[in-house]
Structure formats: C-alpha cells, structure tokens
Amino acid sequence: MTAQTIPVLNLQAFKAGSDSRAHxxxxxxxxxxDTGFFAVTQHGVNSELxxxxxxxxxxxxxxxxxxKRKYERPELNGQRGFTRFGREHAKDHPVPDLKEFWHVGREDSTVYPANLWPNEISTFQVTLSELYRQLEGCAQALLAACSLYLEESQNFLPALAEEGNSILRIIHYPSIPPDAHPLSLRAAPxxxxxxxxLLCEATEEGLELLQRDGSWLAIPALPGQIIVDAGDMLQQLTNGLLKSTTHRVTNPxxxxxxxxxxxxxxxxxxxVDLTPLPQCVAATGGQAKFPQITAGQYLEKRLREIGLAPQI
Structure with a gap:
C-alpha cells in the first residue's frame, strides 16, 4: 500500500480528551x-457520501x-454555480488552469449569494449539501485544535468561521487537450x-507541495484520508507562524x-479582521509582516488576481 508522505493525524484523538487531545x-x-499540510483520518465525513x-x-x-453554461453567472465572480474550462488561472501565472468547476456555498444565508443547482442531476443538491455540512463539522474541530495551538480558546477560530463564506469546489480536470499550452497545468503552483x-480524496494522483529545498513532494490520495492545508488568511493571521505552502496539480x-x-x-x-495576532508577532521576530485587512477585502483582491473577478 502507498504510504502517505505528510503527517497523518486521527481526529478522534482530539475528541478523546486528555493526553491524546494535547498530542x-x-x-x-x-x-x-513545518509544511502547512497534513492528512486526517477518522474525520467523520462519510466515505459513501x-x-x-x-x-x-x-x-x-x-x-x-x-x-453547463446555463449555470454560469459571471456577476457572481465564480463563487456559485459553474465556471467554464480555462477561466481561472493561478496568481501571476500566464496561462489558465486545465479545469472546470462548480461552487457550492452556504445555504439559507441572507448575506451570501444563493446557490445554483443543476436541474438535470436529481442527486446533486441533496448530496453536495450534505457533504458541505459534514466537511464543515470536521473543519470546525480542526480549527478548534488550531486555536489551542495558538494559545487561544478553542472557540477562537471556529467563531471567526461561523456563518463564514466557506466554499465547496467540485473540480473536473478533463483529459489534457492535445493543443494545451506548454506552460498549462491542471492547477499551476x-x-x-x-x-x-479540506481536500476529499481525489480520483487520481497529481497533488504536489513545494518543499523548502525547491523540490516537489507528491501527496497520494489515499482512501479514508482528507488532506488539510493552511491558506493565506491563516498565514496572515498568525504572522507567518503557520505556513500557506505552494502546491500544484500536475498533468498526467x-x-x-x-x-x-x-x-x-x-x-x-x-x-473578520486578519491583523496578525500579538502572540504570533512575538513568536516570529516581533514585527508584523502583514497589513491590517478584513477577510472580505482580502478575498476580493485575490479573486481579481486569479481572473474570477474583473479588474478595478
């Protein structure tokens, strides 16, 4: 059996309490x-789902x-429904990624856009809505553990994400077109x-993370494991203490x-204010490395950089 190349944690250990929880x-x-990545097992997300x-x-x-294009809404900046092949690109990468995708957001919200659902697929809404719910439950537990590591109450990060603008992205990487640009990847770095x-086990390999020595480490998609990585917002909030690591999806x-x-x-x-936490500033040299910014402002900026939102 293929061995996992990043740390593997059992979420039930966190829920067990005492020494297991602390470990x-x-x-x-x-x-x-270290790397900004780990895998989690016994995560509570149903494998059949x-x-x-x-x-x-x-x-x-x-x-x-x-x-498919009936469900594409450009005015939503790709945050709900369908996004066509070749529209999104990585920040500063000259050519689009070789993918198309669908976004599911929070249901029954008065703050965020309503979800779109394809009438042609009868199981789509109920299945993806339940997957969103189960993944969010897993995420809240992981955020609680992360809060404790940052010497905050366990509700600190979960409270920031409560009713947050979380997104489930369903990605299709088609067979590589014969006329694909030489620089194009399924997902550029x-x-x-x-x-x-939280990344549910993909149907094929291809995910790699960039290591400190400049080499790429393949992360296998193994049954029963969810791959977890830190994003830029967490890196900013912790003043770089926790790493948002560059990763990619290679072509087969x-x-x-x-x-x-x-x-x-x-x-x-x-x-939510993403100004670096004082204890994280102290732990990383005493100087704030990131500016004051809200999560909404940060997201808008990045959506423009990856081609989903129009330039101002």
Missing amino acids: FVTALGEALR IRSAYQAAQAFFELPEVV HEDINLLT TGLRERRFSMPFFIHPRPE
Whole structure:
C-alpha cells in the first residue's frame, strides 16, 4: 500500500480528551508550521457520501457545454454555480488552469449569494449539501485544535468561521487537450486564499507541495484520508507562524485520464479582521509582516488576481 508522505493525524484523538487531545494539538500545529499540510483520518465525513458526490459531479460535467453554461453567472465572480474550462488561472501565472468547476456555498444565508443547482442531476443538491455540512463539522474541530495551538480558546477560530463564506469546489480536470499550452497545468503552483482547506480524496494522483529545498513532494490520495492545508488568511493571521505552502496539480503522464477533486475552503466572515495576532508577532521576530485587512477585502483582491473577478 502507498504510504502517505505528510503527517497523518486521527481526529478522534482530539475528541478523546486528555493526553491524546494535547498530542493532536501539538502534532497539528507542528505540521502547519513545518509544511502547512497534513492528512486526517477518522474525520467523520462519510466515505459513501464522498463517492456519491463524485458520481453526481461526473454526471454534471458530462452534460453538453451549452447546458453547463446555463449555470454560469459571471456577476457572481465564480463563487456559485459553474465556471467554464480555462477561466481561472493561478496568481501571476500566464496561462489558465486545465479545469472546470462548480461552487457550492452556504445555504439559507441572507448575506451570501444563493446557490445554483443543476436541474438535470436529481442527486446533486441533496448530496453536495450534505457533504458541505459534514466537511464543515470536521473543519470546525480542526480549527478548534488550531486555536489551542495558538494559545487561544478553542472557540477562537471556529467563531471567526461561523456563518463564514466557506466554499465547496467540485473540480473536473478533463483529459489534457492535445493543443494545451506548454506552460498549462491542471492547477499551476499557488497558495489557497482561506483559513484551512479540506481536500476529499481525489480520483487520481497529481497533488504536489513545494518543499523548502525547491523540490516537489507528491501527496497520494489515499482512501479514508482528507488532506488539510493552511491558506493565506491563516498565514496572515498568525504572522507567518503557520505556513500557506505552494502546491500544484500536475498533468498526467502516459494515459491522459481525467481527474475529479473536491476541496472545501474554510473562510471567515467578510468583516473578520486578519491583523496578525500579538502572540504570533512575538513568536516570529516581533514585527508584523502583514497589513491590517478584513477577510472580505482580502478575498476580493485575490479573486481579481486569479481572473474570477474583473479588474478595478
């Protein structure tokens, strides 16, 4: 069996209490300080639900292009519904990524745009809504552990993300087109925008993280594991104590098979202040490395940089 290349943590250890809980908190913090990545098992997200979500995703992405584009709303800056192939690019990368995707946001919200749902796929809404709910439950537990590592109350980060602008992204990486640009990748090197990302086991390999020596480390997609990484918002809030690590999705060699993945991006509410925490400033040299900015302002800036929002 393929071995995981990043630390593997069991979420039930955090819920067990006492010594197991303390060990989990330390291991999580050290992983986010070192590489910004770890894998979590016993996470509470139903494996059958993940498989059903991938089946619903495949059914949608196999629809004719004209049907899929009925659910594309440019005015929403790609934050709900369908985003066509080749629209998004990594920050500062000259060519688009080789992917198309669908975004699911928080349901029953008066703050964020309403979700779009494809009428053609009967299982899509109920399956993806439940997956969103289960992933958010897992994320709240991980944020609680991260809060304790930062010497805050365990409710600190979960409170920032409560009713936050979190997004479930369902990605389809089609077979590589024969006329693809030589510089194009399924996902060019980038860092995530948000607090934490939870990545359900992808259907094919390809995820790699950039190590400190400049080499790329492959992260296998293993059954029962969710890959977790820190985003730029968490890095900013901790003044760089916790790392938002560059990662990519490579193109396949040999067979040009397609790939599906489902990252869940945990966002705080738009009004949350991302000014670095004093204890993190003290732990990283005593000088704030990042400016004062709200989560909403940060997201708007990054959406423009990756091509989903129009330039001002």
